[in-house]
Amino acid sequence: MMKAVTRSGDGGPEVLQIDEVPAPHPTETQLLVDVRATALNRVDLIQRRGGYPVPLGESEILGLEIAGTVTEMGTDVTGFEKGDPVFGLVGGGGYAEKAVIDYRMAMVIPDEWSFEHAAAIPEVFFTANENIFTLARLAAGETILIHAGGSGVGTAGIQIARRAGARVFVTAGTTDKIDRCVALGAIAGINYKQADFVTEIERLTDGNGVDVVLDFIGAPYLARNLQILKTRGRLSQVGLMGGSTTEIDLGVVMRKRLQIIGSVMRPQSLEEKIAITQRFVERWLPELKAGKLQPVIDTVFPLAQAREAHTYMEDNRNFGKIILTV
Numbered sequence: 001m002m003k004a005v006t007r008s009g010d011g012g013p014e015v016l017q018i019d020e021v022p023a024p025h026p027t028e029t030q031l032l033v034d035v036r037a038t039a040l041n042r043v044d045l046i047q048r049r050g051g052y053p054v055p056l057g058e059s060e061i062l063g064l065e066i067a068g069t070v071t072e073m074g075t076d077v078t079g080f081e082k083g084d085p086v087f088g089l090v091g092g093g094g095y096a097e098k099a100v101i102d103y104r105m106a107m108v109i110p111d112e113w114s115f116e117h118a119a120a121i122p123e124v125f126f127t128a129n130e131n132i133f134t135l136a137r138l139a140a141g142e143t144i145l146i147h148a149g150g151s152g153v154g155t156a157g158i159q160i161a162r163r164a165g166a167r168v169f170v171t172a173g174t175t176d177k178i179d180r181c182v183a184l185g186a187i188a189g190i191n192y193k194q195a196d197f198v199t200e201i202e203r204l205t206d207g208n209g210v211d212v213v214l215d216f217i218g219a220p221y222l223a224r225n226l227q228i229l230k231t232r233g234r235l236s237q238v239g240l241m242g243g244s245t246t247e248i249d250l251g252v253v254m255r256k257r258l259q260i261i262g263s264v265m266r267p268q269s270l271e272e273k274i275a276i277t278q279r280f281v282e283r284w285l286p287e288l289k290a291g292k293l294q295p296v297i298d299t300v301f302p303l304a305q306a307r308e309a310h311t312y313m314e315d316n317r318n319f320g321k322i323i324l325t326v
């Protein structure tokens with residue numbers, strides 16, 4: 001048995017509670033990990049409210065990333081030992097004392113890192129890398145607008161886009177978040193509560209627009225995102241915090257030869273997620289190890305305060321990641 005955060009039903013943070021539940025057993029290719037830290041992701045709030053069906057075969061327990069130590073290994077696992085400190089992306093089950101992870105998705109935690117530091121990385125760096133580079137093909141010298149620059153994904157995206165030689169603009173809802181995005185490498189930020197981002201992007205780019213938009217807002221931003229894209233621009237749709245249904249003029253997509261690309265990481269196959277992990281390991285893990293990139297940690301809560309942590313995220317108070325220590 002183990003302690004884990006469970007849900008008494010669908011609803012607000014008050015449905016979260018600590019419970020004794022059966023511990024998971026590793027399959028042939030999985031590691032059993034004593035979880036020391038996990039992190040919140042926006043989708044946890046949606047799952048808590050009952051709005052996200054758990055992919056088949058995944059844990060019902062919240063939590064998409066873990067950092068901890070290996071305590072058991074499946075018979076086909078190679079390259080790991082009991083006691084190894086590891087971190088990585090999981091399909092669920094992170095808000096618990098124990099979780100399983102396929103060994104091909106587990107990464108060894110460098111000596112200098114804390115478990116909290118490691119737990120802040122997988123979901124947001126994988127998401128940013130896949131959507132900005134693999135799918136939207138941002139290149140050096142291009143420009144990108146990252147909406148919700150202060151989100152976990154935004155803070156990772158700003159850093160890797162800048163590191164790749166792109167010019168980064170952001171939107172955020174407070175001056176403080178914009179200042180912190182600029183400190184991370186953005187050229188300028190737009191407070192979307194005070195200004196229209198189309199007008200501001202046109203001003204900041206001398207009317208040229210941007211090559212790529214990374215968007216988490218969805219319906220209310222779609223037409224405006226297309227408006228600020230250059231010819232052959234790419235819109236990477238990764239979240240729908242403002243809604244999913246709207247109407248647009250498809251003429252603009254054709255005239256400017258735009259591409260609208262959508263993706264969700266969680267329901268992808270194990271093979272696809274192993275490839276996503278690998279691309280991150282090759283391109284960005286060395287930069288993180290060298291300290292050239294940093295996960296941005298806003299607050300650390302103990303697992304028992306998962307309710308408070310969810311309320312904090314729901315109030316949009318975080319800049320970067322919220323960690324739960326186990």
Ligand SMILES: NC(=O)c1ccc[n+]([C@@H]2O[C@H](COP(=O)([O-])OP(=O)(O)OC[C@H]3O[C@@H](n4cnc5c(N)ncnc54)[C@H](OP(=O)(O)O)[C@@H]3O)[C@@H](O)[C@H]2O)c1
Nearest residue numbers: 041042127148151152153172173216238239263264265316
């Ligand atoms: N597709 C995928 O595979 C994938 C994977 C991971 C995350 N995501 C998505 O990426 C987004 C960010 O996730 P996260 O965990 O990094 O989020 P987060 O840390 O909770 O940050 C979200 C931020 O977005 C802003 N925001 C919220 N509602 C908004 C609205 N209606 N309009 C404009 N801004 C709004 C808030 O900042 P302000 O103060 O600036 O308003 C909030 O702090 C989410 O939509 C999530 O679902 C997608």
